[in-house]
Amino acid sequence: MHEIKSKNQIIYDALGYLLEDALLEEIIHVGQLREVQLDEVILNVGDTMQMIPIVLRGSIKVSRENDAGEELLLYYIEGGDTCAMTLQCCVRHTSSEIKATSMEDSLLLFIPVEMMENWMHKYKTWREYILQSYHTRLTELMETVDAIAFMRLDERLMKFLVDQAKLLGSLEINLTHQKIAEDLHSSRVVISRLLKQLEVKGKIKLLRNKIILASI
DNA sequence: ACATTAAGTGATT
DNA sequence: AATCACTTAATGT
Numbered sequence: 001m002h003e004i005k006s007k008n009q010i011i012y013d014a015l016g017y018l019l020e021d022a023l024l025e026e027i028i029h030v031g032q033l034r035e036v037q038l039d040e041v042i043l044n045v046g047d048t049m050q051m052i053p054i055v056l057r058g059s060i061k062v063s064r065e066n067d068a069g070e071e072l073l074l075y076y077i078e079g080g081d082t083c084a085m086t087l088q089c090c091v092r093h094t095s096s097e098i099k100a101t102s103m104e105d106s107l108l109l110f111i112p113v114e115m116m117e118n119w120m121h122k123y124k125t126w127r128e129y130i131l132q133s134y135h136t137r138l139t140e141l142m143e144t145v146d147a148i149a150f151m152r153l154d155e156r157l158m159k160f161l162v163d164q165a166k167l168l169g170s171l172e173i174n175l176t177h178q179k180i181a182e183d184l185h186s187s188r189v190v191i192s193r194l195l196k197q198l199e200v201k202g203k204i205k206l207l208r209n210k211i212i213l214a215s216i
Numbered sequence: 217a218c219a220t221t222a223a224g225t226g227a228t229t
Numbered sequence: 230a231a232t233c234a235c236t237t238a239a240t241g242t
Contacts, residue, residue: 153230176222187231192223208222208239217242224237229230 007033011109014056014080023123032110036102043100049090051110054082058106059167063099063183073160073183074098075140076167084137087130091116104168153186154194160184161204162216171213 005013011028019027032051036042036058043049045065060077062085077083077100089096090113119126147156160180164173181191195211198204205212 178222188223189225189232190230193225193230196224206223220239220241222237222239225235226233227235228233 007031010056010107014109015054018080018129019125020123023119023126026115026119027109027111030112030115034108034110036106036108038102038104040102041099042102042108043086043096043098045096045099047096048093049086049096050113052082052087052090052113052116053100054109054111055079056107056109059103060100060106061103061183063101064097065099070185071099071182072185074144075137076103076163078167081136082130082133084130084134087116087133153184153190154197156184157191157194158198158203161211161213165213165216171216173211173213174209175211176209 008028010033011031012024015024015027033056042053042060055077057079059079060083061073062075062077062083063071063073065071083100085098086096086100088094120130147159151159157180160183161173164175165171177192177195178188180195181188184191195204195206199206203214205214
């Protein structure tokens with residue numbers, strides 16, 4: 001499916017338009033590529049990280065988890081992006097407050113934390129990249145807060161489906177009602193009922209393990 | 217054919 | 230909107 005590319009090419013393709021050449025050279029030198037599979041947990045609550053992850057291909061979902069192991073989806077990280085929470089967790093050597101799970105087979109680039117400070121001083125594009133990342137995460141987080149506070153669950157569910165479809169580039173969503181309920185921190189029965197309503201309204205079509213959106 | 221898992225439903229809070 | 234208790238449907242072995 002994919003042509004075989006060198007690490008060099010992969011990094012240039014994914015980040016070349018964002019970062020300056022000298023920095024890219026350093027990244028190629030110290031960065032480690034890692035492929036992750038669908039549903040692989042990349043970072044768990046309580047974990048500590050010594051590496052900063054950047055998503056090159058694919059997408060990652062970031063969620064919060066309570067003591068009972070119940071989750072709540074916070075935001076997604078797409079190609080070319082990194083996670084501000086993880087950065088913070090890295091430099092301060094504290095344990096993670098969040099959980100990161102891959103939503104599809106993805107390719108990640110890990111960069112040792114030690115480089116952070118040096119690069120912050122040395123490269124303007126790195127500073128901008130990190131600041132931009134913070135900004136994007138915060139914006140998305142606020143969007144999620146708005147959804148939880150102001151939207152009804154059926155609206156939130158529809159938004160979830162549309163977001164999911166946009167992110168994965170397909171109107172077919174391969175998730176069980178149970179999984180959706182977990183991400184939205186609701187219960188399976190409730191989600192099943194709301195999905196049924198959406199189907200009656202013609203917005204979606206329900207199959208086993210699969211939901212098909214009529215449109216985005 | 218049987219077991220397992222996903223999804224649907226009525227009643228109750 | 231959540232939970233319980235149960236049914237029905239789809240799928241794997």
